[in-house]
Amino acid sequence: MDLSQALEVASHTDPGMVREHNEDSIASIAEKGLVVLADGMGGYNAGEVASGMATTVITTELRQLLDNKAPHEVDPQSGQKAALKMLQEQVTKANTSIYQASQSQPQYAGMGTTLVIALFYDNKMMVAHIGDSRLYRLRGDEFSQVTKDHSLLQEQVDAGMLTKEQAKHSANKNLVTRALGIDPAVEAEIHEYDAQPGDIYLLCSDGLSDMVGDDDIGMALQALGANLNLAAQQLVQMANDNGGRDNVSVILIKILREYPARQGLASKIFGWFR
């Protein structure tokens, strides 16, 4: 099913004002309803290699899988949607590829990447994430963070050691507790959400969320939602105007209309005869 009529996608990535390399990597396949963002880490160019591997492996593999199987189909044995298994398997595959490269090549030792994937199907969105790259949603006037970081800071907030306000001033912003490619196995956090026409989703690296407050991000999306490309550029520009200390990447997805999954063949024929 081609989703490019139902989803508008815009993205922008920038090395920022301080870094020479851009270790972020983004990819999207609008007609399949797939967007992927990764923020790499590791010495020299290893971060770019890790994030690039993650987005490439996941988009190429998922493109093929989605050609053969509809993500909304429910597996009769597990009772879970095909999308869940697809995402789990591709995250594992990307993790293995990065981990093996880092083990076999000394210049890539210790490389890893954060990851956030959104897959849209049947008026739904499934989100998988690892680390501190985020997904936000603007629905009507309400702008909220959907994913919860896998970071030391988030754990401290959860434990009640810090308030959200204090967390903004913490010096431990850069420590993630989960990443792709660091260990032989990793588990992505995966959840499914309802998507509604008019929703705008934002995937971003910490280069945006650390430099620009949530209120300002929400304001920019609300003001510029009618022009998604401009909104993506504006967000990157705001991060750079505030100092741009890290690579900044954003992917925006606007739901233009409903996109229910096509009925199965049997029910289609049944519908004919009714």
Place this chain on the structure above:
Amino acid sequence: MAKLILSMDGLVLKEIVLSKERTTIGRKPHNDIQIDNLAVSGEHAVIVTILADSFLEDLGSTNGTCVNGKTVKKHFLQNNDVIELGKYKLKYISEALPGAAKAADFEKTMILRPGAMRKPPEPQPPATAGAPHGHVDPAPAGASPKSHGDTLVGMAAPAGATPAAAPPAPAAPMRRAMLQLLSGANAGKEMELTKPLTTLGKPGVQVAVITRRPQGFFITHVEGANKPTINGTPIALQAHALNDHDVIELAGVKVEFFYKT
């Protein structure tokens, strides 16, 4: 590593590096920082340090713990915070990072692996290895600590200049800008551009946005078939810098942009 500078009546007595996960403060000798003064409780407070962040917690002391003049139970220490215990002051200096390049490196995202935080603390400097760490003589000797203290404070100053994780730098103080409606029912009405983004026009018909940036104010076309005009000339697709007394026209309304004097 973050440190505390202990002083009394403006005399610097001691510098304590927060190398341990828990640094205790109190009158009794087993504390990491012993302050032998009756205003200080036996176990007065503790500083819990997690990587680059330090938290101060009062341990139910009789006279309480003040930070920057306010009594606190629990406090997330920020660079240059002053902790007061009776007559004693402890100034908190967060980790100094010489050079901006290093600071940038430090901010790179890193993976925190389970167990990394249980690493044994770095060996303490030999100077404090013998005596109980941070013991304070209740009657400091006259002039010598002062001269010593001056150097300490002098060294500490640059630390404040490069906090490891300052919140996003507020935009440099900039000139205030206004819009005044020149036509329509509300002609003459003024509005200050206080937000980073201000949208103009009618959604679905013609919308432009004015963005406030460190370099000044810019107008960009957002939606609609027609682009706004500045002094009669339609703007291009890119952001257009606004000059004092520019006249913007969009959706049939004229507004003037000007800097407030």
